Amino acid sequence: MNVFQSIAAALTPVGLLWTLLIIGVATFLHELAHYALARWQGVAVKSFSVGMGPVLVQRPWRGTEWRLSLLPIGGYVEIDGMAPEEDGQGGYRQATRGFAALxxxxxxxxxxxxxxxxxxxxxxxxxxxxxxxGVPALDRARIESVQPDSRAEALGLRAGDVIVALNGEAIPETRTVDGQTRPGWEGLRDFLATSGPKTLTVRRDGETREVAFDWQAQVSGERQLLGIGYGPDVDDASVPVAFTTxxxxxxxxxxxxxxxxxxxxxxxxxxxxxxxxxxxxxxxxxxxxxxxxxxxxxxxxxxxxxxxxxxxxxxxxxxxxxxxxxxxxxxxxxxxxxxxxxxxxxxxxxxxxxxxxxxxxxxxxxxxxxxx
Structure with missing residues (x-):
């Protein structure tokens, strides 16, 4: 498989369309904000383009030429007085009107x-x-998936289980690692990085149970995996709480x-x-x-x-x-x-x-x- 085939295999048509949409909306609103603040102050905007390079479609409206350009890698607004102007002698000089006069x-x-x-x-x-x-609950880890034939499956762990304590100690909301503050639920990885008796306190359907097991962090030099995908648990949130978060x-x-x-x-x-x-x-x-x-x-x-x-x-x-x-x-x-x-x-x-x-x-x- 050559390089181009490898790149094509990593991408999907739907993914490419979503990429263009996400970047296009972000670019359009970014440039629209520049446009709005310039016009609000009485400065003309000569052109507004979504995309770069050769212009595919253009239409004048309210003194601005609105463009859709070929390359979907950005956009621009041409604000009067931001670029240099001709000096009448074949050269250029600093603009004195529009943006430059603000x-x-x-x-x-x-x-x-x-x-x-x-x-x-x-x-x-x-x-x-x-x-x-919902908003993340940093002091709880929710099991999102369990690998078939894994140690986690043998222990009876299921997707949707919520881990609330490690070896009987409640998971803190935050912890400090290498001088950085990290969410407490991420500590499950460090918890499984050492060997020895382990106990997970698991909440399922409103009931709490203890899952005890002996754990070998490495076997023959290879790190062992419990076989779960996990992330923070979530709490329902109102819009004000969601905005604050x-x-x-x-x-x-x-x-x-x-x-x-x-x-x-x-x-x-x-x-x-x-x-x-x-x-x-x-x-x-x-x-x-x-x-x-x-x-x-x-x-x-x-x-x-x-x-x-x-x-x-x-x-x-x-x-x-x-x-x-x-x-x-x-x-x-x-x-x-x-x-x-x-x-x-x-x-x-x-x-x-x-x-x-x-x-x-x-x-x-x-x-x-x-x-x-």
Whole structure:
């Protein structure tokens, strides 16, 4: 099987369609927020495109040319006064109207609107998930599946059983591992990483029972598996509780997202092509969405939530070419009391754009290298 066959085998038509839909909606709303904040301040928007590259369909409406472009890898809005303008002598100069004429807070509002829209969308999707599926109960582990002919099946464990205590000790809501706070239910893995007598306190149909067994964590140097798939138990939640949980979950996820991006840049600088489970490229994303499509609708909603969170924080990284980099340039100009010169801003934006493009190429190459 060659590389292309391997990639095709990892993806599904339904997964690809869902990937395009999820990315398309996230991109459209991101750019729509930029558009809305610009128009709200009286700044014209020349064009609005979903997709990049050659234009497939275009239609003028309310002073803006709305486009659908060939490559489904992003989108853009062409805001008046954001790009340089011709100086009448065959060259270019810094624009003085539209976006360029806005005060610093107005420029930041336009630039910040896109990432904030993705953040709001992620919070909305997360709230809907928690309200429908329940909020995680960190002090309980629910068995989601039991492998046939496994040790777990021999012990009488079933899907739907809820583990509430390990060796008679209640599972805490959180625990600290290597300086990081982790959910208590994840401690089941460490519990099974050591040999000896074990007791699981299991709740089933409102009744509690003890499951005692002797456990060998390794046999002939190989780690033994109990044979269960598990995750946190859930509690029913109202919409306000679901929203509060979504905000808390997002806040707790920020350090993990930043560490993931930090790891990506470190791998980029060292040209490390080894697989990183925390950051996926376009092929990896489509592969994950293909798997989620086989699980069900709410699995796809969770993927859309993570994608919007990633887009929000990635765009806020202060690299010229991204929204965060443009915001940084606005702040620098405000602190200096005058904007950067045309040549300075062009050089900085060019360097930032080149860095972002190289980073994208690196992610794609690393994505494809998994199949060799």
């Amino acid at each position: 005060p610093a807070w107005g420029k930041i509002a336009v630039l910040l609107a896109g990432p904030l829209m993705n953040l709001v969308l992620a919070l909305g999707l997360m709230t809907a998930t928690f309200a429908s599926q 979504a905000v808390t979950t997002t806040t707790e996820a920020v350090p993990q997202i930043l560490r993931a991006f930090g790891g990506l840049f470190a791998r980029f600088l060292t040209l490390d092509l080894s697989r990183d489970e925390n950051v996926s490229g376009p092929i990896g994303t489509a592969e994950i969405v293909s798997q989620a499509a086989n699980v069900g609708f709410w699995a796809l909603v969770q993927i859309a939530t993570l994608l919007n969170l990633s887009l929000a924080f990635f765009n806020l990284i202060p690299i010229p070419g991204l929204d965060g980099g443009r915001i940084l340039l606005v702040l620098v100009g405000s602190l200096r009391g005058r904007p950067l010169t045309f040549s300075q801003e062009q050089a900085i934006n060019l360097a930032g754009f080149a860095l972002v493009m190289l980073l994208m190429v690196f992610v794609v190459v690393r994505d494809v290298s998994r199949f060799f």
